[in-house]
Amino acid sequence: MGPLYQIFIDPFVQMGTAPDLLVQTLWEGMVGGMLYALIALGFVLIFKASGVFNFAQGIMVVFAALTLVGLYNVGVPAFLALGLTIAVMFGLAFVVERLVLRPLVNQPDIILFMATFGLTYFLIGAGEFVFGGDPKVMITEQLFLPKGAVTYKALGGIISVQKLDVAAAVIASVMVAGLAVFFSKTRIGRALRAVADSHAAALSVGISLEQIWVIVWFAAGLVALVTGIFWGARSDVSFALDVIALKALPVLILGGLTSIPGAIVGGLIIGIGEKMWEFYWGPLIGGGTDAWFAYVIALVFLLFKPQGLFGEKIIERV
Amino acid sequence: MRAPGGPDVAVGDVLLAVENVSLSFGGVKAVSDVSFDIRKGEIRAIIGPNGAGKTSMLNVINGFYHPQQGRITFKGEARARMRPHEAASGGIARTFQNVALFRGMTALDNIMAGRTLRMHSNFFWQLLRYGPAMREEVEHRRRVEEIIDFLKIQEIRRVPVGRLPYGLQKRVELGRALAMEPELLLLDEPMAGMNLEEKEDMSRFVLDANDHYGTTIALIEHDMGVVMDLSDRVVVLDHGIKIADGTPAEVKGNQAVIDAYLGVAH
Numbered sequence: 263m264g265p266l267y268q269i270f271i272d273p274f275v276q277m278g279t280a281p282d283l284l285v286q287t288l289w290e291g292m293v294g295g296m297l298y299a300l301i302a303l304g305f306v307l308i309f310k311a312s313g314v315f316n317f318a319q320g321i322m323v324v325f326a327a328l329t330l331v332g333l334y335n336v337g338v339p340a341f342l343a344l345g346l347t348i349a350v351m352f353g354l355a356f357v358v359e360r361l362v363l364r365p366l367v368n369q370p371d372i373i374l375f376m377a378t379f380g381l382t383y384f385l386i387g388a389g390e391f392v393f394g395g396d397p398k399v400m401i402t403e404q405l406f407l408p409k410g411a412v413t414y415k416a417l418g419g420i421i422s423v424q425k426l427d428v429a430a431a432v433i434a435s436v437m438v439a440g441l442a443v444f445f446s447k448t449r450i451g452r453a454l455r456a457v458a459d460s461h462a463a464a465l466s467v468g469i470s471l472e473q474i475w476v477i478v479w480f481a482a483g484l485v486a487l488v489t490g491i492f493w494g495a496r497s498d499v500s501f502a503l504d505v506i507a508l509k510a511l512p513v514l515i516l517g518g519l520t521s522i523p524g525a526i527v528g529g530l531i532i533g534i535g536e537k538m539w540e541f542y543w544g545p546l547i548g549g550g551t552d553a554w555f556a557y558v559i560a561l562v563f564l565l566f567k568p569q570g571l572f573g574e575k576i577i578e579r580v
Numbered sequence: 581m582r583a584p585g586g587p588d589v590a591v592g593d594v595l596l597a598v599e600n601v602s603l604s605f606g607g608v609k610a611v612s613d614v615s616f617d618i619r620k621g622e623i624r625a626i627i628g629p630n631g632a633g634k635t636s637m638l639n640v641i642n643g644f645y646h647p648q649q650g651r652i653t654f655k656g657e658a659r660a661r662m663r664p665h666e667a668a669s670g671g672i673a674r675t676f677q678n679v680a681l682f683r684g685m686t687a688l689d690n691i692m693a694g695r696t697l698r699m700h701s702n703f704f705w706q707l708l709r710y711g712p713a714m715r716e717e718v719e720h721r722r723r724v725e726e727i728i729d730f731l732k733i734q735e736i737r738r739v740p741v742g743r744l745p746y747g748l749q750k751r752v753e754l755g756r757a758l759a760m761e762p763e764l765l766l767l768d769e770p771m772a773g774m775n776l777e778e779k780e781d782m783s784r785f786v787l788d789a790n791d792h793y794g795t796t797i798a799l800i801e802h803d804m805g806v807v808m809d810l811s812d813r814v815v816v817l818d819h820g821i822k823i824a825d826g827t828p829a830e831v832k833g834n835q836a837v838i839d840a841y842l843g844v845a846h
Contacts, residue, residue, distance in 0.1 A: 449699045459683050460683070462676060463756075464682075464693075465643075466642065466668060467668060467694050469665065
């Protein structure tokens with residue numbers, strides 16, 4: 263069999279002959295993609311409202327998860343620890359606004375971007391200093407998240423679904439729906455969109471930028487916490503997570519930096535694409551494709567659709 | 581129509597006074613030692629050649645710039661500096677020289693954004709769109725529709741403002757400022773870049789807003805014809821210094837003003 267057959271025909275034959283494996287791969291990809299989408303969502307929230315590309319979003323995921331587990335490990339009851347972690351994320355938003363954003367207001371974007379690098383290393387340092395650098399186990403049972411797998415006999419095989427993944431999908435959907443309503447229907451949501459469009463105009467109608475920034479960073483912190491809980495439950499809670507968080511960058515390129523639906527669709531495309539590619543095409547080139555697949559897709563998008571699937575097409579009136 | 585907070589000012593009394601305000605950026609003096617006042621109910625024009633410090637003055641009044649010296653008294657309350665959202669909640673609204681709208685939002689949403697400070701209902705009701713929040717939303721929407729009718733922009737309600745032609749964008753921006761029900765409305769070159777017909781429309785809206793809503797207006801304008809027709813009193817700046825202050829007729833005859841505009845032989 264020629265290589266052309268192996269690349270263009272054989273994978274589809276496999277999909278057809280073993281639909282159970284196809285469905286299983288799609289599901290796994292979707293779950294992974296959802297977590298990418300959540301990280302990307304955190305980026306989008308902050309970028310929309312303040313034009314800051316928050317490099318620290320990935321680390322905020324780890325930091326939130328680490329705080330939760332760390333508090334539990336020193337004897338704080340699980341739900342109290344969850345509440346305290348939410349408070350810590352609010353505190354972080356407040357401190358970031360005071361110490362990072364406010365002094366740098368009106369500085370070029372690149373300065374703010376670099377400041378978020380600083381924030382990243384600060385959070386890594388602070389997290390390791392307070393809670394230690396060793397990998398920790400996420401407290402899934404204590405938070406009453408389901409455990410184990412359900413298996414279905416279907417499509418001539420067995421499809422196995424982790425209950426935790428289903429819970430993650432449900433909670434993530436509810437959170438995204440909540441954010442969507444929040445953005446489109448409330449006074450604060452309208453103010454957020456206003457700030458995203460024009461700082462000067464927002465100030466002139468009496469919107470306080472400081473307040474809005476605290477709110478978006480807090481929202482991004484909450485998204486980070488939810489992401490951290492589910493991601494931590496799939497592996498361990500450690501700073502190794504932030505490498506995976508970088509996968510959010512291709513997701514953003516696909517979805518567009520300012521689009522919440524874009525972040526979600528982009529995340530799912532990358533997640534599913536990555537798994538499919540690894541499973542059906544990976545063996546041809548020795549596997550390990552999920553380390554680079556997302557970035558190659560991003561490159562292709564940059565060539566042909568640089569504003570992303572849902573990004574704002576930049577039209578200048580001249 | 582009155583803005584929240586602060587005492588009422590009777591028509592004809594001083595609403596806002598600028599006293600000995602100086603503002604510089606590094607070594608460049610944008611405004612030096614300027615004093616003038618704006619009385620309740622009047623249309624006050626601020627004119628001057630390019631670079632005279634007019635926009636800087638407006639930015640000081642609504643808190644975008646903080647003057648190094650001098651003070652601003654608004655509704656009897658003196659302060660060294662104003663913060664933009666304080667100015668807004670105190671009843672000062674403005675438009676911008678280069679139109680600053682929320683481009684991604686519709687004309688309706690832009691004008692609704694002007695109501696931000698007047699919405700008080702609880703956030704959770706707003707999320708549910710029920711109860712007090714719904715009643716409040718309906719009430720605000722009614723006020724906004726009034727303004728839309730007033731400015732005759734009914735048919736562009738649902739259009740994202742980025743797509744509108746410039747003249748209409750200026751009108752939406754005026755609508756957003758009016759939606760705040762301001763006591764003092766600052767207009768930075770409301771007719772810049774407009775053709776004659778658009779200028780006439782805009783002049784009528786400015787006069788009507790002043791008449792109909794009793795809004796005090798301070799405007800910067802380059803078109804002398806417009807300034808002379810619209811304004812009750814005019815203050816003239818040149819190189820950051822006040823060179824004249826009075827009725828349009830007085831200012832027109834002032835030698836310093838003529839020199840500033842036409843240049844003077846040295």
